[in-house]
Amino acid sequence: MTNSPFSEGIVAGRLATADLADNFADLHPRLDDHEALVAADRCYFCHDAPCMDACPTDIDIPLFIRQISTGTPEAAATTIFSQNILGGMCARVCPTETLCEEVCVREAAEGKPVEIGRLQRYATDVLMERGVHPFVRAPETGKKIAVVGAGPAGLSCAHRLAMSGHDVTVFDGKAKAGGLNEFGIASYKSVDGFAAREVDWLLQIGGITIETGKTLGNDVTLDGLRAEYDAVFLGVGLGGVNAMGVDGEDKDGVLDAVDFISDLRQASDLSDVAIGRDVVVIGGGMTAVDAAVQAKLLGALNVSLVYRRGTERMNASVFEQNLATSKGVRIITNASPKAMIGNGAVREIEFEYTDNDLKPTGQTVRLAADQVFKAIGQSLDGNDLPDLEGGKIAVDDTGRTSIGGVWAGGDCATGGDDLTVTAVAEGRDAAEDIHATLSA
Amino acid sequence: MADLTSDFIGIKSPNPFWLASAPPTDKEYNVRRAFEAGWGGVVWKTLGEEGPPVVNVNGPRYGAIHGADRRLLGLNNIELITDRPLEVNLEEMTRVKRDYPDHAVIASVMVPCEEDAWKKILPMIAETGCDGFELNFGCPHGMAERGMGSAVGQVPEYIEMVARWCKEATDLPVIVKLTPNITNVLYPAEAALRGGADAVSLINTINSITSVNLDAMSPEPMIDGKGTHGGYCGPAVKPIAMNMVAEIARNPETAKLPISGIGGITTWRDAAEFMALGAGNVQVCTAVMTYGFKIVQEMITGLSQWMDEKGYESTADFVGMATPNVTDWQYLNLNHITKAVINEDDCIKCGRCYAACEDTSHQAIEMSEDRVFTVKDDECVACNLCVNVCPVEGCITMRTLEPGELDERTGQPVSADYGNWTAHPNNPSAQAAE
Numbered sequence: 026m027t028n029s030p031f032s033e034g035i036v037a038g039r040l041a042t043a044d045l046a047d048n049f050a051d052l053h054p055r056l057d058d059h060e061a062l063v064a065a066d067r068c069y070f071c072h073d074a075p076c077m078d079a080c081p082t083d084i085d086i087p088l089f090i091r092q093i094s095t096g097t098p099e100a101a102a103t104t105i106f107s108q109n110i111l112g113g114m115c116a117r118v119c120p121t122e123t124l125c126e127e128v129c130v131r132e133a134a135e136g137k138p139v140e141i142g143r144l145q146r147y148a149t150d151v152l153m154e155r156g157v158h159p160f161v162r163a164p165e166t167g168k169k170i171a172v173v174g175a176g177p178a179g180l181s182c183a184h185r186l187a188m189s190g191h192d193v194t195v196f197d198g199k200a201k202a203g204g205l206n207e208f209g210i211a212s213y214k215s216v217d218g219f220a221a222r223e224v225d226w227l228l229q230i231g232g233i234t235i236e237t238g239k240t241l242g243n244d245v246t247l248d249g250l251r252a253e254y255d256a257v258f259l260g261v262g263l264g265g266v267n268a269m270g271v272d273g274e275d276k277d278g279v280l281d282a283v284d285f286i287s288d289l290r291q292a293s294d295l296s297d298v299a300i301g302r303d304v305v306v307i308g309g310g311m312t313a314v315d316a317a318v319q320a321k322l323l324g325a326l327n328v329s330l331v332y333r334r335g336t337e338r339m340n341a342s343v344f345e346q347n348l349a350t351s352k353g354v355r356i357i358t359n360a361s362p363k364a365m366i367g368n369g370a371v372r373e374i375e376f377e378y379t380d381n382d383l384k385p386t387g388q389t390v391r392l393a394a395d396q397v398f399k400a401i402g403q404s405l406d407g408n409d410l411p412d413l414e415g416g417k418i419a420v421d422d423t424g425r426t427s428i429g430g431v432w433a434g435g436d437c438a439t440g441g442d443d444l445t446v447t448a449v450a451e452g453r454d455a456a457e458d459i460h461a462t463l464s465a
Numbered sequence: 466m467a468d469l470t471s472d473f474i475g476i477k478s479p480n481p482f483w484l485a486s487a488p489p490t491d492k493e494y495n496v497r498r499a500f501e502a503g504w505g506g507v508v509w510k511t512l513g514e515e516g517p518p519v520v521n522v523n524g525p526r527y528g529a530i531h532g533a534d535r536r537l538l539g540l541n542n543i544e545l546i547t548d549r550p551l552e553v554n555l556e557e558m559t560r561v562k563r564d565y566p567d568h569a570v571i572a573s574v575m576v577p578c579e580e581d582a583w584k585k586i587l588p589m590i591a592e593t594g595c596d597g598f599e600l601n602f603g604c605p606h607g608m609a610e611r612g613m614g615s616a617v618g619q620v621p622e623y624i625e626m627v628a629r630w631c632k633e634a635t636d637l638p639v640i641v642k643l644t645p646n647i648t649n650v651l652y653p654a655e656a657a658l659r660g661g662a663d664a665v666s667l668i669n670t671i672n673s674i675t676s677v678n679l680d681a682m683s684p685e686p687m688i689d690g691k692g693t694h695g696g697y698c699g700p701a702v703k704p705i706a707m708n709m710v711a712e713i714a715r716n717p718e719t720a721k722l723p724i725s726g727i728g729g730i731t732t733w734r735d736a737a738e739f740m741a742l743g744a745g746n747v748q749v750c751t752a753v754m755t756y757g758f759k760i761v762q763e764m765i766t767g768l769s770q771w772m773d774e775k776g777y778e779s780t781a782d783f784v785g786m787a788t789p790n791v792t793d794w795q796y797l798n799l800n801h802i803t804k805a806v807i808n809e810d811d812c813i814k815c816g817r818c819y820a821a822c823e824d825t826s827h828q829a830i831e832m833s834e835d836r837v838f839t840v841k842d843d844e845c846v847a848c849n850l851c852v853n854v855c856p857v858e859g860c861i862t863m864r865t866l867e868p869g870e871l872d873e874r875t876g877q878p879v880s881a882d883y884g885n886w887t888a889h890p891n892n893p894s895a896q897a898a899e
Contacts, residue, residue, distance in 0.1 A: 066533040069856050072816030075836065134813040134857065 030326040037299040039324025045295040048322035052213040061147045064140045065094035076125035081450040082109035102152035103159040110184045114206050115446045116146035117214050122344040158229035163190035168463050171254040173241050176204020177445045178260030178435025181452030187232035189460045198240035208287040211315035256459045259433040264406035273365030282316035282400035301396025304328045308400030310340035316398045317354045328354045333361040334381045424455030467772035468779045473746045474638045474663045474723050476596045478505035478569040485748035486573035493557035502758035506569025511546035511601045514576050519545045525686035528675035537755045539701035541673045545607045558593040575601040584634040597638035603669020605696050618644035621656035628660025643667040650709040654719045666725035668706040670696025699751035703729030711791045714743025733767025741787035800880040802872050803847040803863040805840045811860035818851035843873040
């Protein structure tokens with residue numbers, strides 16, 4: 026190890042290999058059998074449980090927890106997967122503290138909810154580690170469906186369609202399937218290649234072909250897909266990154282947080298990933314937190330997450346904010362970037378303090394920065410798409426777009442939060458509607 | 466501070482908490498540690514005849530029922546009486562009683578149903594200085610197959626006969642330990658009284674199979690692929706034991722027969738409940754087998770605090786105080802009307818009361834869109850199920866309607882008069898009210 030947290034500039038190997046391995050270990054390791062039984066015991070098996078309502082995929086949470094408590098985690102996993110085929114990833118990345126666990130009656134009673142997310146991880150891991158795929162494909166229908174995007178929405182849609190007996194081809198521009206599960210999530214939330222293993226496991230249903238390296242508009246077109254297939258589902262995500270529009274944004278060292286997160290996830294050796302000494306992340310969402318925390322875990326000396334409004338307006342949950350500060354990230358609020366300063370490479374950023382309505386105060390402050398990650402949101406990329414609404418593909422409750430025979434879901438479409446679990450629900454529901462339409 | 470010292474049929478002990486005859490009292494080492502921990506007395510593990518002792522199985526001898534968080538709710542065992550030689554036990558009892566003269570040491574005894582056997586062994590045991598005898602007519606497994614234990618306890622004539630032999634053989638107090646594996650506990654209790662017993666203790670363990678090994682298809686505990694029924698004890702049996710205690714305490718023939726209460730006693734409150742129903746003292750086993758001897762410290766402080774709060778100076782002040790309130794169903798006041806009330810501030814909105822009432826009872830709870838649960842007084846029969854299934858203690862309570870208040874379910878005002886089934890118009894054998 027030649028470098029340390031004090032090394033100037035953007036360099037790799039600030040920490041020893043062992044420390045990096047520790048830092049990027051599973052954030053919440055799987056519960057062991059005993060822990061799972063103790064955690065499951067706390068569930069009250071509520072009537073019409075609030076946690077179920079809070080889950081975008083409507084998993085029957087009391088039932089699966091009861092199945093764990095009676096020693097049948099495999100049955101519990103099937104309960105989960107029947108609603109959410111990516112229940113394994115959702116158990117890792119769902120902001121449960123703002124979904125199921127927030128409304129758990131034991132959160133109301135004791136401020137300590139049942140650990141629903143970790144119990145879901147336990148059950149799904151048990152079944153997946155046995156290599157068991159709990160569903161059987163219906164007799165083939167002879168219908169062909171194109172799914173664009175192999176992220177959570179596309180995979181969920183493809184699985185549900187394949188289960189109904191349809192033949193599905195999934196196109197994705199990247200070299201690997203998985204979408205944000207594979208490229209967009211902090212490494213410590215999905216370790217040991219879980220995203221890729223989950224895709225392999227999901228494909229066991231049969232009837233799904235994945236074609237990687239094919240993007241919409243370049244390799245395939247919507248018109249072409251519509252002509253060739255009985256239905257099309259668009260789950261293309263948000264491929265564009267919002268620009269900040271400040272002076273010096275093009276300086277060296279100013280990067281998109283999504284690229285940093287993606288490169289880190291795909292790195293075979295964390296010792297090769299370069300990181301600045303003074304890192305500034307601009308944004309207030311999950312992506313900003315993922316980038317800031319990982320910058321710190323890679324050995325950056327100072328990491329600041331700067332958000333233009335107050336903490337209460339941050340998209341990142343309180344849990345995520347606490348995670349960041351516990352890892353040593355400094356959260357600075359009510360500061361809007363004004364200029365990147367430096368000769369060729371960024372050296373400093375100037376911010377102006379702004380209130381929660383972004384009203385400028387005229388007060389400015391400068392932060393040292395040799396590396397800046399922009400995490401101010403992503404946007405839909407592409408032409409010849411169905412009608413948009415608010416920058417996203419307009420869909421109805423079942424995912425239908427303005428074009429007949431074309432459905433959409435996930436981050437690229439209107440409706441719901443930009444969460445993995447929401448994308449899974451939308452993909453699944455669109456598949457049901459496609460199936461109903463094709464069966465009519 | 467309340468005086469916990471206990472005098473049970475002339476046997477004195479520092480407190481009313483004895484250890485029941487069972488593995489915890491099988492040897493000197495245990496009993497000394499129990500007394501040091503604070504137990505008031507022990508009933509020594511059952512002694513058998515001279516000669517080669519019984520042998521136990523060499524596989525598992527306990528099975529269990531667990532509640533949430535693997536709390537032990539029920540335990541069963543297939544262990545026999547002491548498997549150590551009689552003379553060893555007698556030597557140890559002598560030493561223990563010598564060193565703990567103020568603590569109670571009772572000898573539990575089980576020998577074949579023959580006069581000579583009982584009349585020979587009791588004087589031998591008395592030489593230890595023990596304070597009394599407990600005749601083990603309760604053990605339901607193993608020994609019963611040999612004509613002892615519950616095989617005697619299930620035949621009132623045998624109980625009376627053996628009790629009489631024992632009273633002829635010793636001047637020390639004799640307690641008859643009853644088996645619950647009978648249809649009416651009054652018959653054996655009355656038989657013990659006729660035989661001259663100074664007291665009864667109950668309950669011994671209940672015939673049981675706690676679980677089945679679904680791989681081996683055998684009851685647990687499993688010995689080489691087979692199992693046998695064992696004796697069930699622990700918190701799960703407490704309600705059964707308390708009913709039997711109460712039946713004996715309120716039966717005119719046996720009302721004055723002292724009772725040593727046994728069955729799932731785990732806390733001071735359990736002990737107080739048994740004593741309120743008529744037990745002069747209590748015996749504990751499963752709780753110490755689960756948590757160790759130290760639990761007696763909580764029992765001592767808890768009972769003392771409660772007695773101080775209630776103004777009871779000695780345990781005798783409250784023994785049997787609940788007995789007169791144990792009655793027959795037919796004498797319950799049918800004009801006493803209550804309704805469930807859900808405290809919205811305490812409610813955590815789990816909806817279990819709703820599921821229980823809607824699915825299995827009287828559809829008397831309303832659930833709003835935002836999960837507010839309200840009792841429908843015009844449907845509520847006051848069954849108490851919602852109170853029992855609610856996870857928050859005290860959240861749902863029963864309100865007693867005042868005389869004259871309208872019962873919305875029947876449309877009738879609440880009567881101020883006591884009225885039971887015996888005089889109810891729907892009762893074909895009702896006697897007209899005066």
